[in-house]
Amino acid sequence: MSMETKSLQVKYGEKLVLKDINFRVSNGEIVTIIGPNGSGKTTLIKSLSRYIKAYSGEIYLDGKDISQIPTKKIAREVAVLPQVKNVSADVTIENLVSYGRYPHLSFGKRINKNDKDIINWAIKKTGLVKLKDRYIATLSGGERQRAWIAMALAQKPKILILDEPTTYLDISYQLEVLELVKELNESLGITVIMVLHDLNQAARYSNNIYVLKNGEICEYGKPSDILQAKLLKDVFRIEAHIYEDEINRCPYFIPHKLSLNSTNNDLNLV
Numbered sequence: 001m002s003m004e005t006k007s008l009q010v011k012y013g014e015k016l017v018l019k020d021i022n023f024r025v026s027n028g029e030i031v032t033i034i035g036p037n038g039s040g041k042t043t044l045i046k047s048l049s050r051y052i053k054a055y056s057g058e059i060y061l062d063g064k065d066i067s068q069i070p071t072k073k074i075a076r077e078v079a080v081l082p083q084v085k086n087v088s089a090d091v092t093i094e095n096l097v098s099y100g101r102y103p104h105l106s107f108g109k110r111i112n113k114n115d116k117d118i119i120n121w122a123i124k125k126t127g128l129v130k131l132k133d134r135y136i137a138t139l140s141g142g143e144r145q146r147a148w149i150a151m152a153l154a155q156k157p158k159i160l161i162l163d164e165p166t167t168y169l170d171i172s173y174q175l176e177v178l179e180l181v182k183e184l185n186e187s188l189g190i191t192v193i194m195v196l197h198d199l200n201q202a203a204r205y206s207n208n209i210y211v212l213k214n215g216e217i218c219e220y221g222k223p224s225d226i227l228q229a230k231l232l233k234d235v236f237r238i239e240a241h242i243y244e245d246e247i248n249r250c251p252y253f254i255p256h257k258l259s260l261n262s263t264n265n266d267l268n269l270v
Contacts, residue, residue: 001062001077001158001191002027003048008057010043017043019215021057025159025208030185030192032202034226035212036236041195042083044212045163048193049080061159075103079152080161089137093147096136097122100154119154126150126180142173149180160184162194166201174198178205199236200252203227204245211235227251233259 003025010018018040025031033041046052048059050066059066061077079100087096100122101115111119123132126146136144145165152160162181166174182205185192196202202209203223211219211226213235219226232240232253240253 002060003062003078003159003191003193004060005048006058006060008044008047008059009055010040010047010052011055012043016055017215018047021217023048023210023217025191025193027191028185028189029207030182030194030205031208031210032206033193033195033210033212034197034199034202039212040215041212042163043215045080045082045161045193045195049078049082049161050074051080051082072103076155077157078159078161079155079157081148081152081163081165083163083167085148087136089135091136092133093123093128093136093139093150094119094132096147097132097150097154100151103155118156122150122154125153125184140173141169142176145169145173145177146180149177149184153184157190159191159193162192164195164197166196166198174201181205199227199232203250203252204248223250227253 005021005023008018008021008023009016021044023044033044035041043052047054050071061069061074066074097119098111098115101111101118104115105111123129126149128143128146128150131139131143136147139147160181165177165181169177178201181192181194184190203226206223208221209223209226210217211231218235219231227242229240229242232238237259238255239257239259240255242251242253245252
């Protein structure tokens, strides 16, 4: 399933925070949005998720204007995991994952055998079978994030939207989560849109990357086109050495200093 915006603009009060955004992700792609803090990444995610209303422009889901699609139908097609996720301390993994079936239930209907089969499938797919009776509050960061992904997976979505899924996780859990996202994309054909702060991870796990700066798209392309010295200096204000990861077949960089004219007040470090 594809998603696209045309001349999308979003305002907070009188401030225009997204300016003429033309964004597209094709069926089966992993597309990552990167950019400095305050560049509009989360706002774009919230717009695509229909959590906030556009000031002007259009958003299309498989060629259909998203504003004309019923909310419940969108929930069946698009699963969204925001940065901040709250749930009661006494909810188990199995309980949480079952919430993913709610968009598919008719009014007054309960979860049936088919729903339970899908819940068990999602738990198994995310490697949580032995933990399914554990309370969410007792899980490690990586286990908790996998549980939320399992809930999204139980929706049987065609598009998965993730806002900074690796934030606050140790590096091993970051890789665990991103490897899971990649596996779901490859094995199930789920289209993935995500925001990442780590540019090396974005380069490794993305088909294409959008770069936002000051509410505008300043660059778009394959990781090898994006991870360039000029972009790192102009957008992120760092100077770096760029190398080729021969194992994962993607570029990566090692920063060696802040670019000239950067100050502590306006830096946005990776």
